[in-house]
Amino acid sequence: TLSDKLDAALKNVKGEGRINELNIAETMREVRRALLDADVNYQVAKDFTNKVKETVTDEKVLQAVNPGQQFVKAIHDELVYLLGDVHVDLNKAKKPPTVILVAGLQGAGKTTFVGKLALFLKAKGRSPLVAAADVYRPAAVDQLETLAAQVKVPVFSIRDAAGVPEKDAVRVAREAVAEAKRTGRDTVLIDTAGRLHVDEAMMEEVVAIKRETDPDEILFVVDAMTGQDAVNTAKAFNDQLDVDGVVLTKLDGDTRGGAALSIRSVVEKPIKFASMGEKLDALTEFYPDRMAQRILGMGDVVSFVEKAQEQFDEEEAEKLQRKFRTQDFDLQDFYDQLQKIKNMGSLKDLLGMIPGVGRAVKELDVDDDAFRHIEALIQSMTPFERANPDKLNGSRRRRVAQGAGLEVQDVNALLKQFREMKKMMKTMSKLQGKGRAVDPTQ
Ligand code: GDP
Ligand code: MG
Numbered sequence: 001t002l003s004d005k006l007d008a009a010l011k012n013v014k015g016e017g018r019i020n021e022l023n024i025a026e027t028m029r030e031v032r033r034a035l036l037d038a039d040v041n042y043q044v045a046k047d048f049t050n051k052v053k054e055t056v057t058d059e060k061v062l063q064a065v066n067p068g069q070q071f072v073k074a075i076h077d078e079l080v081y082l083l084g085d086v087h088v089d090l091n092k093a094k095k096p097p098t099v100i101l102v103a104g105l106q107g108a109g110k111t112t113f114v115g116k117l118a119l120f121l122k123a124k125g126r127s128p129l130v131a132a133a134d135v136y137r138p139a140a141v142d143q144l145e146t147l148a149a150q151v152k153v154p155v156f157s158i159r160d161a162a163g164v165p166e167k168d169a170v171r172v173a174r175e176a177v178a179e180a181k182r183t184g185r186d187t188v189l190i191d192t193a194g195r196l197h198v199d200e201a202m203m204e205e206v207v208a209i210k211r212e213t214d215p216d217e218i219l220f221v222v223d224a225m226t227g228q229d230a231v232n233t234a235k236a237f238n239d240q241l242d243v244d245g246v247v248l249t250k251l252d253g254d255t256r257g258g259a260a261l262s263i264r265s266v267v268e269k270p271i272k273f274a275s276m277g278e279k280l281d282a283l284t285e286f287y288p289d290r291m292a293q294r295i296l297g298m299g300d301v302v303s304f305v306e307k308a309q310e311q312f313d314e315e316e317a318e319k320l321q322r323k324f325r326t327q328d329f330d331l332q333d334f335y336d337q338l339q340k341i342k343n344m345g346s347l348k349d350l351l352g353m354i355p356g357v358g359r360a361v362k363e364l365d366v367d368d369d370a371f372r373h374i375e376a377l378i379q380s381m382t383p384f385e386r387a388n389p390d391k392l393n394g395s396r397r398r399r400v401a402q403g404a405g406l407e408v409q410d411v412n413a414l415l416k417q418f419r420e421m422k423k424m425m426k427t428m429s430k431l432q433g434k435g436r437a438v439d440p441t442q
Contacts, residue, residue: 002258002295005034028053038258039227044265052078076292082261083288088270091217097180098187099213103206104221106194109249113221113275114191115147116283121187129185131176132157133169134193141165144191151280173209198236207240221247230259234267245272252276332386335378376404377414389415
């Protein structure tokens with residue numbers, strides 16, 4: 001799937017400490033291939049990778065705290081942009097009823113969607129009426145009637161004495177709108193007939209229904225699994241109907257996002273709903289940012305990066321690095337860092353946001369006790385002790401332990417950890433300093 005391929009492409013940079021020109025080029029090549037494989041339009045894929053490349057080549061990103069994740073964020077942001085940036089709501093008539101016309105090929109999921117949308121609108125306090133304007137197969141009317149009964153909304157259809165549906169779809173649509181006015185329903189959902197392929201007769205009929213009912217919203221329903229065909233169909237429908245929005249169905253299937261990405265940028269109409277299953281509550285409003293995360297198929301990396309950026313600015317990181325080098329880093333600094341990590345959420349939440357770790361950690365029992373102990377111990381130290389951990393003798397350790405409600409061995413463990421951490425930091429900052437200008441403080 002697209003998710004897997006993007007994930008693989010990002011492996012290049014995820015583990016690396018730094019983004020460089022080589023791994024950018026290689027990653028972008030793989031990202032582009034992943035997009036093309038997922039049926040994303042060639043020009044769209046090309047523009048996409050160029051823009052991401054521009055963002056990650058930016059000087060600031062190259063020096064950022066965690067370049068791999070910055071890379072993921074750049075791709076995410078570009079996906080969001082491609083998917084339309086913001087969520088767009090359904091149009092609403094100034095004077096009810098709001099008329100919503102639903103069009104698309106046969107099997108796309110129109111009738112199912114009409115049932116789902118009726119349920120969705122009902123939950124928002126609206127009172128929809130569904131209209132059975134797919135008049136060719138008696139079974140189509142039956143199907144809508146069954147769905148409508150399940151979500152408890154009235155359905156409008158015309159049948160003769162023998163139960164045979166009226167053949168004039170335009171008439172059904174027109175009378176459904178009149179019926180809604182008469183009975184005080186505030187929304188009419190018109191289900192229409194589709195064919196297996198775009199054909200003139202079908203288009204003419206839908207265009208006629210549009211002319212007759214003057215819809216506030218025309219929704220084009222498309223099966224997301226049909227890839228590049230979905231884009232062509234969307235174009236054909238949009239050319240004839242000038243639709244207001246797109247509904248992607250069957251997103252619960254294998255293909256993830258390829259069609260969504262191209263449709264939005266080729267047709268330039270917002271995707272308004274995503275349907276992900278046969279059940280009637282399997283409908284969600286379409287939010288570009290959520291879809292982007294789904295396509296990336298990873299934990300909530302983006303909010304992780306954003307949270308981290310909030311908590312650790314670059315200037316402060318530099319100040320800290322200087323302290324590491326000069327060995328000025330004390331328990332107070334350690335405490336401050338811990339607070340920042342804590343501000344980002346619980347340890348478990350944080351781990352959960354790291355791609356690949358997310359699912360595993362949910363099962364795991366990570367508690368924040370270790371954090372709490374360290375915090376309590378440092379809190380019960382005086383400023384002098386925090387700045388001079390070496391001066392913590394036996395009686396001071398006893399007092400600190402008591403103040404924190406812990407044992408002396410907990411203090412010992414903390415001090416040992418801290419000493420080891422300092423040693424490690426010294427080594428690391430020496431390594432990082434290599435090849436740079438001479439630091440006068442060293
Ligand atoms: P229509 O011809 O456009 O009215 O399409 P239908 O609503 O009759 O749907 C065609 C088939 O696709 C039916 O078997 C539906 O149950 C199924 N279907 C519709 N939407 C979804 C979806 O989001 N996911 C899955 N897996 N199946 C769907
Ligand atoms: Mg149908």
